[in-house]
């Protein structure tokens with residue numbers, strides 16, 4: 618979980634408890650990422666993963682169906698309008714909008730070199746499929762390579778590129794949708810039917826993600842054919858998570874009306890708790906399929922506002938990422954949460970087995 622949420626302490630704690638923790642490479646500079654990897658290794662001998670954002674520039678380059686280069690040179694049609702819409706937020710927080718760089722690959726080349734050098738056990742990707750050469754390089758370094766998909770079509774692309782396993786992310790999930798640009802996200806197919814659709818398309822290990830908050834839900838996705846469950850929001854409230862204290866509190870605060878998916882904060886659809894910023898700006902934000910893509914330009918534009926909001930202790934313009942099950946977040950140490958989830962899943966599986974057994978006198 619990017620943005621400082623997946624701390625080395627969180628990754629080490631869940632790894633030592635028998636789960637697989639992921640560091641976030643997204644938004645982290647290569648030196649910071651290297652320090653995080655070394656810190657996890659200092660705290661735990663357990664395997665761990667690193668999650669990497671596939672840059673839009675790279676993903677566009679793998680999809681020649683649309684002319685992205687000329688589009689990038691022109692001022693995006695949505696940019697002026699959205700800048701104007703954000704002016705009131707600039708005034709409210711006393712900041713100026715950020716400046717999007719012409720091209721932002723989030724240190725893609727440096728991070729891949731670092732991951733190969735550090736021989737990270739699992740490397741996962743989101744926002745697109747890494748090129749086959751990248752997959753080969755990570756395989757040569759001994760890494761298992763995982764993609765994030767939100768449709769059967771994306772799953773097919775990843776398997777054709779040689780990825781070993783897929784995280785199937787349902788629309789219930791907190792945080793950014795992992796869908797590949799330039800197409801809009803694949804609608805609202807819920808996690809269980811999505812798992813079945815992806816299973817029908819490809820034959821690799823599937824990791825289910827989205828709205829899973831307790832062990833019974835973990836058991837449900839394992840029963841549906843996933844080899845593992847991936848939980849984000851459930852771990853936000855743990856003491857090891859680097860989420861802001863206001864974010865942790867908001868997850869279980871009934872004052873928040875629930876979650877929604879919006880492009881308003883970063884230009885890419887993501888699920889958050891609804892706050893004032895989203896209520897005001899969602900309707901004015903660029904569409905998910907804006908050309909050229911609005912992510913990461915909008916991420917850079919709104920960053921000063923989000924930082925100022927957090928610094929002021931005001932959750933109204935913070936990015937309160939949360940999945941649909943957020944109210945069920947538990948304030949438990951991460952290792953204890955892993956234990957509880959495993960026990961709940963085993964219990965749910967036992968109940969299911971009993972319910973499925975034929976009656977004794979049949």
Ligand SMILES: Cc1cc2nc3c(=O)[nH]c(=O)nc-3n(C[C@H](O)[C@H](O)[C@H](O)COP(=O)(O)O)c2cc1C
Pocket residue numbers: 618619622641643668742743765786789790791792793795826827828829847848849850851853938939940941942
């Ligand atoms: C705060 C937060 C940050 C996230 N950051 C990332 C990320 O950097 N990379 C990624 O692939 N997914 C990220 N996700 C999505 C998770 O990988 C996962 O799909 C999601 O948390 C599952 O849904 P849940 O939150 O309902 O458990 C993030 C989710 C949250 C809540």
